[in-house]
Amino acid sequence: MVAIPAEIQQVMREAECLFSESQVERAIDNIAADISETMAEKNPIVFSVMNGGMVLTGKLVTKLGFPLEISYLHATRFRHDNNTKSPDIEWRAHPQQNLKGRTILIVDDIYDEGATLGAIVDHCKAEGVGEIHIAVLVDKQHDRKARPDIIPDYIGLQCEDRFVFGYGMDYKGYWRNAPGIYAVKEG
Ligand SMILES: O=P(O)(O)OC[C@H]1O[C@H](OP(=O)(O)OP(=O)(O)O)[C@H](O)[C@@H]1O
Ligand SMILES: Nc1nc2[nH]cnc2c(=O)[nH]1
Numbered sequence: 001m002v003a004i005p006a007e008i009q010q011v012m013r014e015a016e017c018l019f020s021e022s023q024v025e026r027a028i029d030n031i032a033a034d035i036s037e038t039m040a041e042k043n044p045i046v047f048s049v050m051n052g053g054m055v056l057t058g059k060l061v062t063k064l065g066f067p068l069e070i071s072y073l074h075a076t077r078f079r080h081d082n083n084t085k086s087p088d089i090e091w092r093a094h095p096q097q098n099l100k101g102r103t104i105l106i107v108d109d110i111y112d113e114g115a116t117l118g119a120i121v122d123h124c125k126a127e128g129v130g131e132i133h134i135a136v137l138v139d140k141q142h143d144r145k146a147r148p149d150i151i152p153d154y155i156g157l158q159c160e161d162r163f164v165f166g167y168g169m170d171y172k173g174y175w176r177n178a179p180g181i182y183a184v185k186e187g
Pocket of ligand 2: 165
C-alpha cells in the first residue's frame with residue numbers, strides 16, 4: 001500500500017470552504033436550466049474537458065432533458081518540471097467526432113486564465129464546428145484572462161483569486177471528489 005501523503009490530508013484540514021455542497025448543487029441546477037432554455041433543439045455534443053470537467057459533466061447531463069451526445073476531450077496546461085504551469089496546452093485527446101456544422105457544449109470545472117478554453121475553441125473552429133457553447137462551474141475573478149474574446153456562456157459561481165479544489169478541481173491530483181469548493185490556505 002502506498003501511504004496518502006501527509007500534505008494531502010493537511011491541505012483539506014486547513015482549507016477554507018468557499019461554497020458548500022448545497023450552494024454548488026444550486027449553481028449546477030441554474031446552469032442546467034439556462035442550457036435547457038438555449039440548447040434543447042440543437043442536437044449538441046457535450047464535451048467534458050478531462051480531467052477536471054468530469055464531475056460537472058456527470059452532474060449536469062442528467063438534468064438536461066433533451067437529446068444530446070456525450071463525449072470528452074483532454075487538453076491540459078503543460079507543466080514544467082518544477083510543476084509551474086505554462087500558457088502552452090498539451091493535447092492528450094482531440095475530439096474524435098466530425099464537428100462540421102455541429103453545435104457543441106464544452107464543460108469544464110474552472111475558467112481561470114482561459115488558455116485551456118482558448119485552445120479548445122481554436123481547435124474546434126479549425127475543425128468547422130457550428131456553434132460553441134461553454135459551461136464552467138467556476139469563474140475565477142482577476143485581470144489575467146488570456147483570451148478576453150472567450151467568455152463562458154454558462155457560469156455557476158464566481159470565486160476569488162485563490163487556488164481552489166473540489167467538484168472536479170484537484171489539489172496535486174487529489175480532492176477532485178471534495179463535496180464543496182475549497183480554497184487552499186494562504187501564507
Ligand atoms: O483557464 P486556465 O488557466 O487555462 O485553467 C483552467 C484549466 O486548468 C485545469 O486543468 P488542468 O490543465 O490543471 O488539468 P486537470 O483538468 O486534469 O486538472 C482546469 O480543469 C481547466 O481545464
Ligand atoms: N484545481 C485547480 N485547477 C486550476 N486550474 C486553473 N486554476 C485552478 C485552480 O484554482 N484550481
